[in-house]
Amino acid sequence: MKKTLLIGIPLVIALLMAVFGSDLLGLYRLQHYLTASTAAYLADGGSWPHVTDVCIECHGVKGNSLHQGYPSLAGQPAPYLETQLHNFAREARRNPNMEPLAMTMSDTQVKYLADYFSRVPPVANRYFSPDQQLRARGQQLVAAGNCAACHGARLMGHDQFPRLAGQGYDYILAQFDEFASGARNEPTGVMKVIATRASLEDRKALANYLASLDPTKN
Numbered sequence: 024m025k026k027t028l029l030i031g032i033p034l035v036i037a038l039l040m041a042v043f044g045s046d047l048l049g050l051y052r053l054q055h056y057l058t059a060s061t062a063a064y065l066a067d068g069g070s071w072p073h074v075t076d077v078c079i080e081c082h083g084v085k086g087n088s089l090h091q092g093y094p095s096l097a098g099q100p101a102p103y104l105e106t107q108l109h110n111f112a113r114e115a116r117r118n119p120n121m122e123p124l125a126m127t128m129s130d131t132q133v134k135y136l137a138d139y140f141s142r143v144p145p146v147a148n149r150y151f152s153p154d155q156q157l158r159a160r161g162q163q164l165v166a167a168g169n170c171a172a173c174h175g176a177r178l179m180g181h182d183q184f185p186r187l188a189g190q191g192y193d194y195i196l197a198q199f200d201e202f203a204s205g206a207r208n209e210p211t212g213v214m215k216v217i218a219t220r221a222s223l224e225d226r227k228a229l230a231n232y233l234a235s236l237d238p239t240k241n
């Protein structure tokens with residue numbers, strides 16, 4: 024009897040594995056994945072839900088947007104992000120998505136969000152493929168316009184000046200329009216002058232160059 028059992032059990036297991044093997048393994052892997060990702064989620068900002076979960080849909084996982092129309096928040100200077108959220112809230116910067124959202128945020132939440140996203144390392148805007156001719160023209164315009172004087176070395180941003188390296192192409196173009204029309208303003212007034220003077224071709228050239236800069240390499 025014992026002997027039959029000894030042979031029997033491994034046989035049953037072998038049979039089960041043969042029939043359900045890949046499913047059982049799949050279930051084990053799923054369980055493993057869930058445990059690992061839950062731990063990562065908790066480590067990232069406490070228990071569910073995070074206030075940053077709301078932002079993912081448009082700004083990408085951890086604020087690294089892979090959509091050219093939505094800005095990346097990752098690695099932007101905290102004071103800059105804070106100012107922008109306040110600007111949306113007081114309708115000094117117009118946007119139908121951000122205004123209502125920013126109006127509901129407390130100062131503590133604004134500070135937390137700005138601090139959180141400023142700490143996330145930015146990644147390259149890898150789904151953007153630049154037009155090489157326009158990109159070369161954009162590089163000349165950036166040098167001639169001395170954009171780095173305000174936007175910092177390698178256009179990585181600091182204080183109230185945003186990082187431009189690797190930002191979304193359509194988003195950058197839209198910002199030029201907004202500075203030109205006055206829907207968006209900044210204290211130096213320089214962005215309005217730049218956006219108004221540059222031809223559409225030059226704005227596209229600038230956006231091509233900026234969107235294709237890799238913030239992890241330069």
Ligand code: HEC
Pocket residue numbers: 074075077078079080081082092093094095096099104107108117118120121124136185197198201
């Ligand atoms: C439904 C989409 C949507 C959601 C959700 C969303 N945003 Fe935005 N956000 C946008 C869009 C679109 C813009 C660009 C606005 C513009 O063109 O001026 C933007 C811009 C911003 C900017 C300015 C970025 C820059 O470079 O100047 C900040 C800061 C920001 N969002 C923070 C947040 C935070 C924090 C959350 C989550 C609490 C969030 N957003 C959720 C759509 C969204």
Ligand code: HEC
Pocket residue numbers: 094106164165168169170171172173174183184185186187190195198199207208209210211213214217229
């Ligand atoms: C005198 C300083 C100054 C110079 C020079 C300058 N900028 Fe800016 N730029 C700013 C400031 C300040 C902002 C943030 C505006 C705000 O707070 O809304 C800005 C914002 C921008 C934005 C929007 C970025 C975002 O994430 O929303 C773009 C794009 C931009 N600048 C491009 C350029 C380019 C291209 C040049 C060079 C041709 C340039 N800037 C030169 C001060 C400057």
